[in-house]
Amino acid sequence: MCDDDYEFLGVPDPMLRSSWEHCRDIVLQAETGGYDNILLPSGYALGIDTTAFAAAIAPMLRRLALLMAVRIGESWPPQLARQIATIDRMLGGRLNINIISSDLPGETLPSGPRYARTVEAMRILRTLLNGEPLDHDGAFWKLKVDPPRITTMSGRAPLLYFGGLSPDARDAAARECDVYLMWPDTRDNVAAIIADLTERAARYGRTLRFGYRAHVVVRESEAEARAVADRLLSRLDVAQGAAIRARSLDARSAGVAAQTALREGAGGDGYAEDNLWTGIGRARSGCGAAIVGDPDQVLAKLQMYRDLGIDAFILSGYPHQAEADLFARHVLPRIDHAPLSRT
Template identity: 65%
Template sequence: MSDAPLEVSWFAALCDDDYERLGVPDEALLSSWPHCRTIALAAEEAGFDNILLPSGYALGIDSVAFAAALAPHLRRMHLLLAVRVGELVVPQMARQLATIDQVLEGRLTINIISSDLPGETLPSAARYQRTREVMGVLRDLLDRRPVAHHGDFVEVEVDPPRIATVDGRCPPLYFGGLSEPAKEVAAEAADVYLMWPDTVDATAALAAEMRERAAAHGRDLRLGFRSHVIVRETEAEARAAAASLISAVDDEQGRAIRERSLDSGSAGVARQAELRAGADDDGFAEDHLWTGVGKARSGAGAAIVGDPDQVRATLERYREVGIDAFILSGYPHAAECDRFARHVLADLDHAPLRPWFASRP
């Protein structure tokens, strides 16, 4: 365990990922400004430290525009804004992010997405090289350093923009990926390495590996864990809620849903499929780690399931093996946000991570 605080974040379903039952579209739960604002304001009221604003292309609404609209409505919660590498010229991205940080009074964090662009497929090594270049130039500009970068993907000589973040430094960069290039980019350039759900032992091994990789570059790396959660007053009720969530999805429909995502062929998605394949007949990979969510969505494909004490104890087990931050979600997102806050969050010792980063030399 590190000396950083435990950050507990929720998830704003900006990419049409909100359901009563997975695979059954509900017009009222599609991504829109009113619906996603409701989720975010519920997380603020419930006491979460941060909220992830995800970014896609084909589905949902734009994360940067949403963040700019939401920021004036927040009093204390941080925003974890996902930006897709390559979609914006880096100096423009720096101005946008600094402006949003100003509106938030210094509470912005950034999730870097190393995704292919719509209509484009780059080899993995090239895609991550682009990500490495963008992260380096973005950090320099937000740290108020002039840039002269002549790379494979970013060609720019420019001074930092006049507008700066509140503290004049780049907000923490959150980044994930299981491929070898992704791990190296995280070790070299990220502040928080994000993992998808896995067993406690596998999480411990990856945590140790990533801290060793970062140390080889003379860096510290905090670790985050992105997972769904289903908490009810009893374990039986939680398991029943999990079964109900996927009751309308057959294998063919689930495969079609997963393949809509641009990351459907990634190493992380492959690991989620492997976790599902090794689960028991009820979909549990180990006690309270249920893989059924991945039957009908790409990306993070498992949920922590149980009563309040079981969910809290499971989070603590992950914390003990090195996790510093949790990004949680549940279906429907506003309702599960309220349940988790009442039953679990109130008894966790937690705080935003960004002030810890700001306190470093």
């Protein structure tokens, strides 16, 4: 969705550019491949529009759920609530929302106010999508409105996924989200983040579920998987990789800084720990590491995260369709998986 599909990282391929046709084919393949849910990311300056795409693809799906990213800085919450309810109806009740604490285009709010605005937005959305009238007197919105006549299929707000590592982001997650998303990290750091967010949420009388976003390279042998990972970077120009990272809207976030630290602390082969390869981050901002190995190793790595408390995985690879097919054949049938639902 955001012009981030490659055969060789950092080398644009016209056949893999963000387009209706290419993104449609990825989603339809995910449905036939047995996946439960698919992330539709969003970038103001990159790719095609996420909300429009979600509405277009919804009637084509029979079982797959959509995780639609929405950029709060670009949204008016009551209108967004109506869009969410409408698309959820088109999907038969299978829409989830990934909240992004974005700025307005051309605006740069400090972290504290930006995340405070995101907290307000999540509260507004949850109230309206739960079918309740809204009387909100906040710092960013002052609204007194009835809920949308069009409700979600369940009559309740969908699951709100949200991520961020800064103190302000963690507090926002503890206050309002349902599923806290994190990017790849070492086992100990993942455990520490889960413990911290669990404690923060408890202060507000809440509990969180946890999701893990990572890339995957799975092949029949570890040696083959490592060779494929190396091939991904074989045509990367260092300056081009730096330019890709710099142009990202989140290039200076705490999460990106953590991915940089993970990459810089990795061994000379780019592995931060067994089967966690940081080379992806040399050619992209954001999620910058991949689980690399044979099917047993990938499955064991995912199970380790599950044992730590991860409930949901958002996985991807390069090129998207080819790696999704490999994961669907080698790993997915061995996982007891189902759509994440409200508890």
